[in-house]
Amino acid sequence: MTLGLLVGRFGAFLRELPEPPFAAEPQTPFPNQLGRLRGQFGHHIVLLTLLSRADGEAVMQERQVILHHCLDQAHKAGMPATAAEAAELGDHLRDLRPTMTQFYPALGRLEEASKDEVLAVIATAMAVVDADGTRRERELEFLLDLRRELELL
Secondary structure (H helix, E strand, C coil), X not given: CCHHHHHHHHHHHHHCCCCCCCECCCCCCCCHHHHHHHHHHHHHHHHHHHHHHHHCCCCHHHXXXXXXXXXXXXXXCCCCCXXXXXXXXXXXXXXCCCEHHHHHHHHHHHHCCXXXXXXXXXXXXXXXXXXXXXXXXXXXXXXXXXXXXXXXX
16 A cells, blocks of 8 residues: 555545534634744644544643644754744644645645655654543554554555
8 A cells, every 4th residue: 555545544534533623614824923834744733633623622632742743843854943933833723723625735745745754643643642531442543553554665
């Protein structure tokens, strides 16, 4: 199975969550102050936030997992976030409710990513699933299977 097909399965998984987490109304754009970092993880934020909102809301612990992932991605790219950028990103994550129109471009970007980047997103997705203390076995099992298949590529 190719990396693109595995990412597609992740996208299908997000679309089929019991409570579709997509917002109906347009959202506040990505903060201008974070423009230099957006290319590194903007698409990750959309996908991970959709997963965190699958049960109706993104709790603080889930948002913290996503924030740490983004800060780690920025650091790995040689563009570490400043304290002000980290705070701005945290505020953005609190209010973010991705729309379906954001989903498809984000998924497309992930399909073009490296195996290591996709593995990092899947690992973070697993942490998001566990972060609120409510383990949903179906989600965790799917993500574990997906990670195993990715590691075989």
